Amino acid sequence: MKYPAVRNYVAGQFVDDSGSRSLDVFSPLSGAVISTVPLSGMAALDQAVTAAKAAFSAWSAVPIKERVQIFYRYKALLERDMKELADLVREENGKTYDEARAEVEKAIELTEFACSMPQLIQGEFLEVSKGVEARVERKPLGVVASIAPFNFPNMVPHWTIPNALVLGNTMVLKPSEVVPLSAGKIAELLKEAGLPDGVLNIVHGDREIVEAICDHPDIQAVSFVGSTKIAKLVYIRATSNLKRCVALGGAKNHLMVLPDAHPEMTASNVAASMSGCAGQRCMAGSTMVGVGAVDSIVAKIVEEARKIVPGHNLGSVISKEAKERIEQHITEAEAAGAKVLLDGRNARVAGQEEGYYVGATVVDYVTPDMRIAQEEVFGPVLAIMRTNTLDEALAIENANPYGNAAAVFTSSGSSARYVMDHANAGMIGVNIGVPVPREPFSFGGWNESKFGACDITGKSSIEFWTQLKKTTTKWNPESRVNWMS
Template identity: 70%
Template sequence: MKYEPIKNFINGEFITIESQRILDITSPVDGTLLTELPCSSAVDLDIAVLSAQKAFTTWSKTRIKERVQVFFRYKALLEKHLHELAAMGSEENGKTIVESIAEIEKCIELTEFACSLPQLITGEILEVSKGVECRTEKAPLGVVASIVPFNFPTMVPNWTIPNAIALGNCMIIKPSEKVPLSIGRIAQLLKEAGLPDGVFNIVHGDAEIVNAICDHPGIEAVSFVGSTKIAQHVYRRATQNLKRCLALGGAKNHLLVLPDATPDMTAQNVTASMSGCAGQRCMAASAMLGVGPVDHIIDKICIEARKLVAGDTLGAVINKASQERIERYITEAEAQGAKILVDGRNVKVPGKENGTYVGPTVIDYVTPDMAIAREEVFGPVISIIRTNTLDEALAIENANPYGNAASVFTQNGGAARYVIEKASAGMVGVNIGVPVPREPFSFGGWNESKFGVGDITGKSSIEFWTKLKKSTTKWNAEAGVNWMS
């Protein structure tokens, strides 16, 4: 075992987890046993919440100009330890080093936004009557929780950590039990940056802790990122317990490719979108809607896909169960009449035979009723559905229950605008395979890709992590009694 057993991080210290339920954590890169994770109990969560509540008394009263100084220092530490964090993320998640570096760079960008929060929450003041002023200001909620997935061990936690904490809240984070290493290093960097003990806490575990977070009376708000099924469960359970909740679910993102699209650029973008992070991201393209004669572009997509090398330019999927599930989708589609143009099944990487890899896969002549066309595959697979018109393609895109992202590849500005207006998705791209907004624009989908109000990053997140206080003051006694008295 390469690392010591995983510990919780509570009140600024790593705490041994006393548990009989212990999970082995192996690297998807080569099957190496990395560590073991004892699953926390509701009692462990109680200790973390108490620590956060005590810290909130002081942290919430600290001026935001002072709070964000922690994140200026944290940003510098992310930059200093970028390659170390990238290596750890690659080891536990399976993505390539290049992808892991990009993930840490996104964490830096997210932290930069948090440093700008004093300029964004200045509030409003207005003299509403002679000598009478109304004023608004943002107040923190209290103890909040963030439940995060395996596919981005550092980026998704940093969707919430800098903003929620800079706005005056104290946080408990529940990392994915599949990737528990990176978050511990984040805790160390936050402490080194000067974050007071108790403001940030980690409680490791599985579904038991997720439910305990949703139920805990000391937690005011819960954010979640993961599958739609679990997002629905978390949203229902948290809101039933009268908490705020923002739960991001899965996706089935469609790329609409028109015949006039630039072939080389389109092929490169489609391939990168479906294969980046081994397809394990909620913004990955998993379905391409070819509108009319696009064989010349499909041929180039196949050429680009074959350039990817598992274990080198294409990372591993998270575990054996995921590998088997993805390959079942491919085999089932083939049995139903789809044509496999590039086959990524049964990949073995020399020297990493125990790793869990799926090669790039391109499947043509998929029909909308096939499971691979309807369900989130979460692997490096692109399913091509052929359509005759743009409206037919949009009807397929809009019929899917998710609504994270859609993109159109075309040189026709009118067609692009038509897709932007008609696509039922929260994030839409033109000639972009992964239309993720950059800060300060927010991340969040529609339909069954998101449950709750607002988005999880950017300006939109401010409303989720704060509550609005309104004050009215009058000092002119001579004004007498009026409707504001």
């Protein structure tokens, strides 16, 4: 195997799991086994939570301006080891190198934002009555948990680790068992930056460990990123155990293209949105709704999509099963009457014939009743539906159960404003196919794309990772007494 067996990380040390279950880790680029990962159970989680709980008192007592110094150093280490981090992401997830590097660059931005926390949580102070002062401060929750998905093994852990830890919490991270390698490198760099032992702990596993996290009495909050089906289950289970929870699920993002859209800009944006990270992102523009006469724009989209070549500027999907599922969506749509304008089925890359590749695919004349129009395909596939009016396009967008993102391509300010006001999604793009907010603005959708209050990043995350402490003081007995004092 290319990499050593993955180990849990507890109290600043990599440790073996005492259980007997493990899983092979495959590189989707080649289909080869590159490592193994333990599938830990409750005993390993208890060990990690105990370490996090023991570290909490001292860590939360460190002034926040001192805590962020560790993350300033950590940011520099991420920059120093950029290539190694990107190579790990590419190896275990299948991204192109440029996509993997961009993922690490986003992790750096997230870390930068965490370093600004001292300026964002200054609290409030007011003399509320003669001689009586009230103060409001934000305090950490304690031990928290973060459950990360396979599609961004470096970036998504940074949605939670920097903010939660800078705010004084200690954490147990559960990476996806499919992509466990990046988490270990993150832990190594944080220790090198000076993070005290026990503040971050990593436990690897599958469903068993996720359920244990939701049930553990000493974990105060849980964040989750994954499919909607599992997000619902995690949210219900965690909150039934009286924990805070924010659980991000899937998406079906609609790109509405009007006839007055700029052809070249629209084509490049739509093609990149549907195929970036092999379509394996919850912000992928998997569905285009053409409004009126847009045949010339569709032709340019196909032209741009032909430039996206597996093994060159298009990475692999995560597994053989994912490849088969994605290609089945295409086959079913074609059988139901859709027209495949560009077919990415049966893609092969020379020298990596066993890799899990699906080529860029464009399917036109999809109807809302088709499965490809309803379900999250999570592959480099664009399904195109046709409407006559913008209201009809918005009706299709509004009818889908998800609410992560929506976008409109147009040269009309009034049309753009109309979509901004009426699209039923938490993140909106105007002539932007992947409308991910940059820090300090937060990431999070609506409806069945997110369960729980607050967003997972940005300023909104402060509310999730902290609780308010209100203090009222009086020192001068000579002040008059009234009902407020």
